Amino acid sequence: MDWKNMQVPERYKLGEAITGPFAAHLVALSGFSTADGSSELDVLDNACGTGVVTFQLYEHAPAIARARMSVVCADLSPLMVENVAARIAANGWVGATAQVADAQSLSVTLPTDDFTHVLTNFAACHLPDPRAGFREAFRVLRPGGTLAFTVWKAVGWYPHTARALALIPGAPALPPYADFVGSMVTATESGEGEKRKWVDPAFIEARVREAGFTEVATVLRENATRMAGAAEHAQAYSEITKLMLSMMWGDKVKEFGAQFEGALERAVREEVGDGEVVLKWEAYCVIAKKA
Incomplete structure (x- = not known):
């Protein structure tokens, strides 16, 4: 994905209707909704993207807790960081800052033993x-x-994307979701097959424990999004979906991109006709402690 593309932050922000409810689950699971202000809350919104976790923090943490809360929004993309910095200023999120940082090598910019919470959404x-x-x-x-x-x-x-791509001559077939996730992982310790395991909660929990964490637990949360019909759905989802596909296929998406919205509308209409389009989303929320 081209993280220097100015359209990336805006397209990601459109996805907050999908990712936001799960960010809210993270905030609640981490205790912010019931925080009483008795202790400092120093939070790293890690790989922050458009800042959806930070938005949920300032929405749900009580005022007495926010008075002792600081948030560092960190992302590898300078454009994402610029976008979040503007959002911080626009919303008046006192105590929040934004900076460029790579989640895989935070030591370049962030000190050891510094944060009370590290939160990452997807x-x-x-x-x-x-x-x-x-x-x-x-x-x-x-x-x-x-x-x-x-x-x-x-x-x-x-x-729906798999069906839409099947309608476009010459477009690649969408692989199983585990392969989509695995296409982003380059470092493995047990061969290429390991890449497909980063959707398996038991495998992920084991890796978290390997990093030194204790009290590792996973809960499953779900949500649904609705669009009035196939055309509305295709218009809303075509660009963000192509953005996601570019993470796996890069510029190859341009070869069929112009046809994708029409194919997506057709694929959805074949399934639901003129009715409402309901998408179901499920996510694991993982929480752990540093002893």
């Missing part, structure tokens, strides 16, 4: 080296600190 297992990301999260957390992150189990756009 990026931890999409890194080229997820193990390095877990190790770095462990390093920057204080003893007793909390790691929490989300991992997709079921992605709502995937089945």
Whole structure:
């Protein structure tokens, strides 16, 4: 993906209707919704993207807790960071800052034993080296600190996209979702087959423990999104879906991109006719402690 493309942050922000509810789950699971202001909350919104986790923090943490809360929004993409910095200013999120940082090598910019919480929404297992990301999260957390992150189990756009691509002559077939995730991972310790395991909660929990964490637990959460009909769905989802596909296929997406919205509308209409389009989303929310 071209992280220098100005359209990337805007297209990602459109996806917050999908990712936002799961970010809210992370915030609640980590205790922010009931925080009483008795202790400092120093949060790293790691691989922050458009800042959806930070948005949920400032929405759901009580005012008494926000008074003692600081948030560092960190992302590898300078454009994402610029976008989040503007969002911080526009919303008046006191205590929040944004900076460029690679989740796999936070030591370049962030100190050891510094944060009470490291939160990541749908990026931890999409890194080229997820193990390095877990190790770095462990390093920057204080003893007793909390790691929490989300991992997709079921992605709502995937089945319709597979059918749409099948309608476009010459377009590649969409692989199983585990292969899509695996295409982003480059570092393995047990061969290429390991890449497909980054959607398996038991495998992921084991890797979190390897990084030094304890009290590792996973809960499953689900959500549904609705569009009035096939045309509305295709218009809303075609660009963000192509963006996701470019993470796997790069510029090859341009070869069929112009036909994708029409094919997506046709594929959806063949399934639901003129009715409402309902997409189901499921994600694992993983939480762990640094002893």
